[in-house]
Amino acid sequence: MAKRIDVSGLTAYYGAHKAIEDISMTVEPRSVTAFIGPSGCGKSTFLRTLNRMHEVTPGGRVEGKVLLDDEDLYGNGIDPVAVRRTIGMVFQRPNPFPTMSIFDNVAAGLRLNGSYKKSELSDIVERSLKGANLWNEVKDRLNKPGSGLSGGQQQRLCIARAIAVEPQVLLMDEPCSALDPISTLAIEDLIGELKERFTIVIVTHNMQQAARVSDRTAFFNLAAVGQPGRLIEIDDTERIFSNPSVQATEDYISGRFG
Amino acid sequence: MSTAPVSHRRASTLRGASLPKWSPWAIAVGSVAVAAGIGLGAGLDSKVQWGLIAAILFVLGTYAIAARVEGRRQAKDRVATSLVWVCFIVAVVPLASLIWETVKRGVKVFDVYFLTHSMGVVADTQPGGGIYHAIIGTLEQVAIATLIAVPIGVLTAIYLVEYGRGKLAKAVTFFVDVMTGIPSIVAGLFILSFWILILDMGYSGFAGSLALSILMMPVVVRSTEEMLKLVPNELREASLALGIPKWRTILKVVLPTSIGGITTGVMLAVARITGETAPVLLLVWGTSVINDNPFSDPQASLPLYIYQQYANSAGSGAAYDRAWAAALALIAFVMILNLAARGIARWKAPKTGR
Ligand SMILES: Nc1ncnc2c1ncn2[C@@H]1O[C@H](COP(=O)(O)OP(=O)(O)OP(=O)(O)O)[C@@H](O)[C@H]1O
Ligand SMILES: [Mg+2]
Numbered sequence: 001m002a003k004r005i006d007v008s009g010l011t012a013y014y015g016a017h018k019a020i021e022d023i024s025m026t027v028e029p030r031s032v033t034a035f036i037g038p039s040g041c042g043k044s045t046f047l048r049t050l051n052r053m054h055e056v057t058p059g060g061r062v063e064g065k066v067l068l069d070d071e072d073l074y075g076n077g078i079d080p081v082a083v084r085r086t087i088g089m090v091f092q093r094p095n096p097f098p099t100m101s102i103f104d105n106v107a108a109g110l111r112l113n114g115s116y117k118k119s120e121l122s123d124i125v126e127r128s129l130k131g132a133n134l135w136n137e138v139k140d141r142l143n144k145p146g147s148g149l150s151g152g153q154q155q156r157l158c159i160a161r162a163i164a165v166e167p168q169v170l171l172m173d174e175p176c177s178a179l180d181p182i183s184t185l186a187i188e189d190l191i192g193e194l195k196e197r198f199t200i201v202i203v204t205h206n207m208q209q210a211a212r213v214s215d216r217t218a219f220f221n222l223a224a225v226g227q228p229g230r231l232i233e234i235d236d237t238e239r240i241f242s243n244p245s246v247q248a249t250e251d252y253i254s255g256r257f258g
Numbered sequence: 259m260s261t262a263p264v265s266h267r268r269a270s271t272l273r274g275a276s277l278p279k280w281s282p283w284a285i286a287v288g289s290v291a292v293a294a295g296i297g298l299g300a301g302l303d304s305k306v307q308w309g310l311i312a313a314i315l316f317v318l319g320t321y322a323i324a325a326r327v328e329g330r331r332q333a334k335d336r337v338a339t340s341l342v343w344v345c346f347i348v349a350v351v352p353l354a355s356l357i358w359e360t361v362k363r364g365v366k367v368f369d370v371y372f373l374t375h376s377m378g379v380v381a382d383t384q385p386g387g388g389i390y391h392a393i394i395g396t397l398e399q400v401a402i403a404t405l406i407a408v409p410i411g412v413l414t415a416i417y418l419v420e421y422g423r424g425k426l427a428k429a430v431t432f433f434v435d436v437m438t439g440i441p442s443i444v445a446g447l448f449i450l451s452f453w454i455l456i457l458d459m460g461y462s463g464f465a466g467s468l469a470l471s472i473l474m475m476p477v478v479v480r481s482t483e484e485m486l487k488l489v490p491n492e493l494r495e496a497s498l499a500l501g502i503p504k505w506r507t508i509l510k511v512v513l514p515t516s517i518g519g520i521t522t523g524v525m526l527a528v529a530r531i532t533g534e535t536a537p538v539l540l541l542v543w544g545t546s547v548i549n550d551n552p553f554s555d556p557q558a559s560l561p562l563y564i565y566q567q568y569a570n571s572a573g574s575g576a577a578y579d580r581a582w583a584a585a586l587a588l589i590a591f592v593m594i595l596n597l598a599a600r601g602i603a604r605w606k607a608p609k610t611g612r
Binding site for chain 2: 051053056058081082083084085086088089091093095096097098099108109112113158161162165
């Protein structure tokens, strides 16, 4: 199920603007990798290159390699739609489909790419909602619109929607930044459970969160404003937070800049 | 002890002298009365002049009274409000009087007989007859024009918003803008020269529909474009990130989210072309008998009927009455379309309730 991601020499552009440069790292399967770094250093951009969402942005362009278990996502003949089915994504702001009910939101990925059996659908929806710790709250109102949930519930709905298509990797871009501490905790617990099944990459501005949920942490930074962002180091989370090998990492974590 | 006077002073700066709730009405009534007095005294016989004087008095009076009682800032605020009201009334009065006039004159001959009979056996100067043939013509011509213009218009808008980049999209946008400005008579002449003079087809409802669809298309493109742009990008990204292909994303996420607005736009475009006279005059030609077939021989249509009843009446009151009644039917039709558009927009709007 879960797969390893191997990135080498990745550079991404917005038109002529180089947003990130020469990033190489390995993301281990069945683990949580956290991306930290100051605002604008390219964490979201890098995350979006991992499932070929970057090229959706007008002018978005990528150089380098992203290997998913030895297959280059940017190789010839690779279908970006298939890549996104394999590598799911949860966004910073909860974005359930406003025209769909809770049930339809979770079923959307399966229904709209036509890969499901009718009889299995409600099982999958139930399993996904349970997986996202939302089932008990919504089981009596599956036909109500998804946008009628609270922010934290909506975010968990989006997670349920993402895991319903059984991806192998789950990318999360600041999934808790719009949520209260309780919903945040619920989602952190959820991440802990999900990593049994998925490879998880999470962007966060919250150091404690990175320390709590992740196995490995990558620190990004940019040399100066207008310069492309770079990967400074990636290591086991414990090491990054106790004894990082680069001074800038320690400065950032201890709040001396950024 | 020391906090009491502070809080007292603070409360008093927040509160100020204010006019009672009914004061705008009182000022309005007062200024209308004064304006009537001035009008009578000066012997102005145009009610429009009375109205203008009343409007000016209302704005000035509001300012003067509010400035005395409430102070200058509140007075400015009230003047802005009263200006908005005056503009609203100036906009509504002609509309209301137009509808009133049409209803008053139109109901004379407006009945079931009128709606279900043609002018086949009635001369234009005689009483009797009806608009059945014109209703059939209008419905068919507008329906065909809509069938042509809506798919092309909506697809063009989807191209422009979802796919369009670079030169081609710019060119399409430019031509849509140009088309928006085409006078209806020019659209009619274009189809006349192309369809009737070059291809040698006869006058027919369909020829009129072609011209109407030219007029309708840019309106549909523009309104659909605006509605599609309102769909948040996040929804598209959410869908794409689920591994849903782009065309299905557009079909199943973007269009359903904006369908209410798109339908409203289409309905308004339909309402607009329903009243077009010039191209129909050139291409459909008009007839006094029932012709159900829009593809051959002249048809009638409501705006054309109104025009012909008026033009051929030779001073006959019966023809005038019929023209007004047909106008009433036309306005009613457009209003029903507008109401339907609102209903659909509300019914299809993204649901937010809990
Ligand atoms: N759509 C875009 N078009 C052009 N430039 C962009 C776009 N999105 C991001 N950028 C630029 O790319 C760089 C990296 O942005 P990115 O959003 O990846 O930062 P980030 O690390 O996620 O920041 P944050 O922590 O604030 O979310 C920034 O300089 C930004 O201005
Ligand atoms: Mg970001």
